[in-house]
Amino acid sequence: MNDHTLPTDETHGLIASDKVEDTSVYNPAGEKLGTIANFMVGKQSGQVEYAVLRFGGFLGLGADHYPLPWDMLTYDTEQDGYVVDISRDKLENAPRYGDVEPSFDRAYGEQVYGHYGLAYS
């Protein structure tokens, strides 16, 4: 049963939702972009559609929230955080919201995924 001697991360690679939240997010240049606020899951499918990057604000208010397609996040053990390949410039033009969540409908999904050059299915 050698396949069971590897750490969890290397075998089936599950991560707990409450460990993802508040984890730092960096770009490949090592600049901190923000932290993960939460992620958005399809109630029926159980599929994570977005990890929401939070930047700025104070005590949970006034922050900007950038929904990112889940596939864009890579965990970096060295930085103990997620790395996404987005420049600050690209992020400044990205779909975002404040304290009020948008309607996460298909049109919004196409807008967000489209901004990052991905297909929303």
Place this chain on the structure above:
Amino acid sequence: MNDHTLPTDETHGLIASDKVEDTSVYNPAGEKLGTIANFMVGKQSGQVEYAVLRFGGFLGLGADHYPLPWDMLTYDTEQDGYVVDISRDKLENAPRYGDVEPSFDRAYGEQVYGHYGLAYS
């Protein structure tokens, strides 16, 4: 754009991870089984494999944790919580862990899903 006038829950049905956590879980008889501790997500796939039901304990210590296949949970707006069709007896024999997470590998997945009569894929 009539399809955009429905509440989010009725259109694409996304839910935020931090709203799932600490939500109450009931069985169909209305008995409270516990609360959602967190859920476990495939790092690569973004697929939620388990919602973890927490029962007992104090200040986050000493609780029992029952990983449940995501598909078993149904949100009940009347009870403002999740409903799972598990009797207390069934739950008492279910796979569980304490303060230390198990290795969420394939064998564990088959054990948990199998207990509830589901296939682990």
